Amino acid sequence: xxxIDWTREGGWGIPVIEEFGDLAISPxxxxxxxxxxxxxxMKCYFSPSDDSLRLFRPDLNMARMNxxxxxxxxxGFDGGEMIELLKxxxxxxxxxxxxxxxxxxxxxxxxxxxxxxxxxxxxxHVKLFVIASPVGPYYPxxxxxxxxFADSTxxxxxxxxxxxxxxxxxxxxxxxxAKEAMEKGFNQILWMFGDDDEVTExxxxxxxxxxxxxxxxxxxxxxxxxxxxLPGVTRKSIIDLCESWDGIEVRESFPKMPEIKKASxxxxxxxxxxxxxxxxxxxxxxxxxxxxxxxxxxxxxxTSKVWDELNGIYYxxxxxPEGWSVRV
Amino acid sequence: xxxIDWTREGGWGIPVIEEFGDLAISPxxxxxxxxxxxxxxMKCYFSPSDDSLRLFRPDLNMARMNxxxxxxxxxGFDGGEMIELLKxxxxxxxxxxxxxxxxxxxxxxxxxxxxxxxxxxxxxHVKLFVIASPVGPYYPxxxxxxxxFADSTxxxxxxxxxxxxxxxxxxxxxxxxAKEAMEKGFNQILWMFGDDDEVTExxxxxxxxxxxxxxxxxxxxxxxxxxxxLPGVTRKSIIDLCESWDGIEVRESFPKMPEIKKASxxxxxxxxxxxxxxxxxxxxxxxxxxxxxxxxxxxxxxTSKVWDELNGIYYxxxxxPEGWSVRV
Numbered sequence: 001x002x003x004i005d006w007t008r009e010g011g012w013g014i015p016v017i018e019e020f021g022d023l024a025i026s027p028x029x030x031x032x033x034x035x036x037x038x039x040x041x042m043k044c045y046f047s048p049s050d051d052s053l054r055l056f057r058p059d060l061n062m063a064r065m066n067x068x069x070x071x072x073x074x075x076g077f078d079g080g081e082m083i084e085l086l087k088x089x090x091x092x093x094x095x096x097x098x099x100x101x102x103x104x105x106x107x108x109x110x111x112x113x114x115x116x117x118x119x120x121x122x123x124x125h126v127k128l129f130v131i132a133s134p135v136g137p138y139y140p141x142x143x144x145x146x147x148x149f150a151d152s153t154x155x156x157x158x159x160x161x162x163x164x165x166x167x168x169x170x171x172x173x174x175x176x177x178a179k180e181a182m183e184k185g186f187n188q189i190l191w192m193f194g195d196d197d198e199v200t201e202x203x204x205x206x207x208x209x210x211x212x213x214x215x216x217x218x219x220x221x222x223x224x225x226x227x228x229x230l231p232g233v234t235r236k237s238i239i240d241l242c243e244s245w246d247g248i249e250v251r252e253s254f255p256k257m258p259e260i261k262k263a264s265x266x267x268x269x270x271x272x273x274x275x276x277x278x279x280x281x282x283x284x285x286x287x288x289x290x291x292x293x294x295x296x297x298x299x300x301x302x303t304s305k306v307w308d309e310l311n312g313i314y315y316x317x318x319x320x321p322e323g324w325s326v327r328v
Numbered sequence: 329x330x331x332i333d334w335t336r337e338g339g340w341g342i343p344v345i346e347e348f349g350d351l352a353i354s355p356x357x358x359x360x361x362x363x364x365x366x367x368x369x370m371k372c373y374f375s376p377s378d379d380s381l382r383l384f385r386p387d388l389n390m391a392r393m394n395x396x397x398x399x400x401x402x403x404g405f406d407g408g409e410m411i412e413l414l415k416x417x418x419x420x421x422x423x424x425x426x427x428x429x430x431x432x433x434x435x436x437x438x439x440x441x442x443x444x445x446x447x448x449x450x451x452x453h454v455k456l457f458v459i460a461s462p463v464g465p466y467y468p469x470x471x472x473x474x475x476x477f478a479d480s481t482x483x484x485x486x487x488x489x490x491x492x493x494x495x496x497x498x499x500x501x502x503x504x505x506a507k508e509a510m511e512k513g514f515n516q517i518l519w520m521f522g523d524d525d526e527v528t529e530x531x532x533x534x535x536x537x538x539x540x541x542x543x544x545x546x547x548x549x550x551x552x553x554x555x556x557x558l559p560g561v562t563r564k565s566i567i568d569l570c571e572s573w574d575g576i577e578v579r580e581s582f583p584k585m586p587e588i589k590k591a592s593x594x595x596x597x598x599x600x601x602x603x604x605x606x607x608x609x610x611x612x613x614x615x616x617x618x619x620x621x622x623x624x625x626x627x628x629x630x631t632s633k634v635w636d637e638l639n640g641i642y643y644x645x646x647x648x649p650e651g652w653s654v655r656v
Contacts, residue, residue, distance in 0.1 A: 001355060024350035027329060027459045032351075032440050034503070035363045035496035073503045108446060112360055113500075118436060118461065120499050120532055122507060131355045133446065155488030160481060162501045168363035169497015171448050172441075173490045175362070175401045179450060204448055 002089045002130040005114070006075050009124075015085050017092050020131065026116035030123045035169040036113030038068035041277040043104035043135070044090045044328065046097050047316030053090050053097055053328035056314050058083045060233045061109070068165040069111050073122045082109075087328045089130055094328075101315070102137025106278075138279045143307075145285035145298045146187035146274070148202050150257055151177055152290070156191040156201060156228075163200075163228035170230075171204065178203065188274070190287055193228065197289075198254035200228060205274030205282060206235035209255055210302050212268040216249055219302065223252040234275040238306050240321065248302060257289050264294045271300030281307050330417045330458040333442070334403050337452075343413050345420050348459065354444035358451045364441030365496040366396035369605040371432040371463070372418045372656065374425050375644030381418050381425055381656035384642050386411045388561045389437070396493040397439050401450045410437075414458065415656045421460055429643070430465025434606075466607045471635075473613035473626045474515035474602070476530050478585055479505055480618070484519040484529060484556075491528075491556035498558075499532065506531070516602070518615055521556065525617075526582035528556060533602030533610060534563035537583055538630050540596040544577050547630065551580040562603040566634050568649065576630065585617050592622045599628030609635050 003023075004015045030036040040061045045054045062079030070076055086107065090097065097105040109130045113123030154177040156170065157163020163170060174189070181189050188203035200222050201207055206229070209220045219242050222229045242248045263269040274282040283299040312318030313325050331351075332343045358364040368389045373382045390407030398404055414435065418425065425433040437458045441451035482505040484498065485491020491498060502517070509517050516531035528550050529535055534557070537548040547570050550557045570576045591597040600612040611627040640646030641653050 020355070022352035023355050025353050027348070027351050027438070027457055028436075030500075032359060032365055033367050033436075033438060033496055034499035035365065036500045036503075037360055037363065039361050071504060072500045073507060106446070108356075108361075110355070110361060118434070120503060120506075122503055129355055153488060155486060158483055158486040158489060160483030161486065161489070167497070167500065168361055168365075169495070169500060171362035172358075172364045172400045172495065172497060175364075175448060175450055176399060178448075179401060 001132070002085060004128045006126040006128065007124060012077065017089055023127070023129070025114060028116035028118055029112070029114045030117065031112030031114060033118065034113070034120055035167065036072050036074065036123050037111065037168040038065065038072060038166050039108055039110040039168070040065045040166060042107040042109070043277060043314070044097050044107060045104045045314045045316070046099045048099070049316040052316065053094060054314070054316055055083070055086065055090070055326045055328065057233055057237065057324050058086060058326055059323070060236065064166060064231060065109055065111070068167055071162060071165045072113070072167060074111055074113065074126050077128070083326070086130065089132075090328045093132055096132060096134050098134045098136070101311070102140070104135055106133045106135045108132065143283050143299045145283040147185070147286040148188055148190040148284055148288070149181040149184060149186035150190040150192055150197070150287055150289040151181065152192060152197070154189070155193055158193070159226050159228055161228060164224065164230060166230065174204070186288060192257060197257040198222070199257060199260065200254070201230065202274045202284070205276035205279070206230065206232040208238065208273050208275060209260060209269065210271035210300060211263045212270055217247060217270065217302070218249045218251050220251045220253070220255050222254050232276060234277055234280060234310070237310060237324070238275055241306065241309055260287070261289055261292065261294055264296070269294070269296055271303050272296045273303045280310055329460070330413060332456045334454040334456065335452060340405065345417055351455070351457070353442060356444035356446055357440070357442045358445065359440030359442060361446065362441070362448055363495065363497040364400050364402065364451050365439065366393065366400060366494050367436060367438040367496070368393045368494060370435040370437070371605060371642070372425050372435060373432045373642045373644070374427045376427070377644040380644065381422060382642070382644055383411070383414065383418070383654045383656065385561055385565065385652050386414060386654055387651070388564065392494060392559060393437060393439070396495055399490060399493045400441070400495060402439055402441065402454050405456070411654070417458055418656045424460060424462055426462045426464070429639070430468070432463055434461045434463045436460065471611050471627045473611040475513070475614040476516050476518040476612055476616070477509040477512060477514035478518040478520055478525070478615055478617040479509065480520060480525070482517070483521055486521065487554050487556055489556060492552065492559060494558065502532070514616065520585060525585035526550070527585060527588065528582070529558065530602045530612070533604035533607070534558065534560040536566065536601050536603060537588060537597065538599035538628060539591045540598055545575060545598065545630070546577045546579050548579045548581070548583050550582050560604060562605055562608060562638070565638060565652070566603055569634065569637055588615070589617055589620065589622055592624070597622070597624055599631050600624045601631045608638055
């Protein structure tokens with residue numbers, strides 16, 4: 001693992017790559033009491049095209065981590081230098097990067113407040129660390145579409161809250177509702193907001209719909225403008241790709257569940273999928289909304305096209321836009 | 329410190345009281361990534377009346393900690409047994425309980441997910457620990473009234489969120505807004521919610537107003553019913569006391585800032601104070617609302633009466649309601 005300590009007096013210390021092992025943390029550390037913690041999810045891919053290791057848009061992860069840390073009054077860092085450290089880390093750990101389609105080394109940059117002080121205050125000590133784990137294909141036997149329960153009770157985030165930051169406190173509270181949804185027979189939760197049941201996210205992923213409007217196909221997802229949606233790297237990449245493609249219009253506005261239900265009833269709801277680093281895209285086949293089942297064609301054309309394109313870029317088989325695939 | 333580990337297979341392990349020291353925590357522990365962490369604040373008081381150590385309504389802290397843990401899909405525990413452990417802990421550490429008015433041993437029961445698993449899922453390993461620190465009088469030279477900045481941008485909590493649980497993720501996001509308010513010359517933030525600027529809490533305290541309505545004095549605070557207000561032990565105790573007193577009516581509903589401003593302009597805003605374990609009561613002398621300063625008589629009659637009564641019960645000088653002051 002890679003660790004770097006920060007103190008208010010001394011700034012960032014010397015980065016160390018060392019054997020994975022327990023951290024010694026004061027029981028009074030702010031990271032254990034006040035949710036002073038944030039993380040990123042990234043992957044390092046082996047590209048058979050040139051035997052290289054590659055990261056995908058690491059600049060976006062570093063920008064988001066900086067923004068998460070600063071929201072929790074932790075220090076910022078130099079994203080470019082951190083990418084160099086991540087490259088070094090991947091190089092040192094290269095034997096852990098598995099080869100083959102769908103395989104990668106998952107990287108988890110994390111920052112926690114280590115200041116042993118029980119006042120709810122700015123942390124004077126911070127630890128940034130990166131751990132890693134080899135991961136296999138998310139869909140070893142082809143896409144496995146998921147079912148969602150549209151939760152009208154629990155809200156993942158709120159305007160004026162911290163839903164647009166990747167902070168720990170956004171995740172813990174989702175586990176119990178997700179467990180309850182699973183006990184009802186669903187895979188994940190669809191998070192709604194507001195009196196008109198706006199669709200925000202699903203599980204820990206951004207959520208996309210594809211709807212037919214006249215002779216147009218529209219890719220529809222919640223916007224970042226209100227500050228309650230996580231600015232996903234996969235989300236942004238899908239939007240960037242679709243904006244460059246013919247035949248699909250991108251719409252960033254809050255879909256309302258009644259609109260989605262209506263589109264489904266009129267046969268205009270063509271596709272739906274979650275998007276995130278772990279699954280890339282996760283096709284949705286059913287959404288239960290107020291007891292009504294909205295059924296969606298399991299894996300649509302655009303879902304597959306996005307999947308193929310992104311995976312192609314991840315593994316260096318497709319030359320993506322400049323700066324997306326970064327050689328270690 | 330007191331530590332108890334829990335595993336899904338083995339349940340709660342043997343409690344250990346040991347020297348204060350760093351915890352060995354896996355860098356993959358859920359408590360460091362997903363905000364699987366909650367805490368309580370309590371105090372152990374030395375009572376000169378009978379040379380006893382006392383806790384104040386520990387059953388309420390244990391009930392709230394159970395509810396926080398379960399909200400984060402952590403296991404529950406037996407509150408009564410935990411109080412016995414806390415008593416044992418205070419007895420062992422009795423030399424750390426300072427004597428004198430306003431002095432106490434602050435106790436911090438905390439629970440964190442220690443399961444080293446990066447999926448956002450139920451934690452199979454949990455650590456509950458209690459650390460302690462002697463604390464002195466919050467107001468060594470008499471009450472020090474605070475000024476509040478009514479924040480119209482940041483929201484501490486929301487319906488469908490976890491504002492009624494004492495989970496870590498509620499605290500980290502308040503630090504940056506509080507720092508900004510301090511830079512503007514205020515001590516703390518007054519948290520509002522909704523289009524009509526309902527008053528919810530201030531800083532990390534519950535918030536009370538005392539207003540004159542005709543010949544009635546009303547103690548006014550936000551209700552717990554919507555699930556976005558922390559069920560404070562001090563809050564409940566103040567309500568319980570005032571309900572037993574003549575001449576004051578307790579109202580649990582959301583005060584709206586325009587109503588508070590109007591009451592102030594009409595000379596009917598008599599008192600305002602925050603309430604919590606650390607400060608007990610914290611008189612408020614000024615609230616800045618949309619640039620307008622609401623000035624409040626610095627420390628009112630009821631604030632002082634509540635202060636005297638609660639401190640009397642904490643230290644055993646006043647015999648409070650049954651079960652409030654618990655001898656170690």
